[in-house]
Amino acid sequence: GAGVSQSPSNKVTEKGKDVELRCDPISGHTALYWYRQSLGQGLEFLIYFQGNSAPDKSGLPSDRFSAERTGGSVSTLTIQRTQQEDSAVYLCASSFSGGAVEQYFGPGTRLTVT
């Protein structure tokens, strides 16, 4: 079946502009995660949605970052007033639940802020 999909695959934006990144999880997966992978850094957790519960936003680096998940499915990560340090690959993952199951990752969106 279809895996996790993300769009766009690449995004180049000017410093100060807002960007939206989209994630379509695997159908039926209730848990959705956003991570960021910067050059030379490991993957960093950003935000986690589980069903209808309030999201865990503890990994968001600043208030310029926000995310929403509509209808328990598609999620959008928004970065306002982008900075050069926001340049990274943004990865989305989903799983059946937040528990003892594997997370399946999308191909990522490579964001470059010029």
Place this chain on the structure above:
Amino acid sequence: KQEVTQIPAALSVPEGENLVLNCSFTDSAIYNLQWFRQDPGKGLTSLLLIQSSQREQTSGRLNASLDKSSGRSTLYIAASQPGDSATYLCAVRPGAGTALIFGKGTTLSVSS
């Protein structure tokens, strides 16, 4: 704060060799541990998931072990092939409702 370390950062081996990738974590109270593979410009592919109550998991030529008390996991790759060349990431989940904490990975190159 949980930290995950992977050694070595890079490894080059000739085809056919057996090899071991190491992962260590600072807090032994984990829920599970997952090994991933990442190819250049691609997302992550899950290889093996080990629950905290398990000691090892096997899939084909891959075997992952977990020693919670010492905070270590190893990924054993048997009879390596050029197609195994990729970055291998280790990640731990501290609790049932938490996100993964990743190491920085080991980049493996297998030459033919």
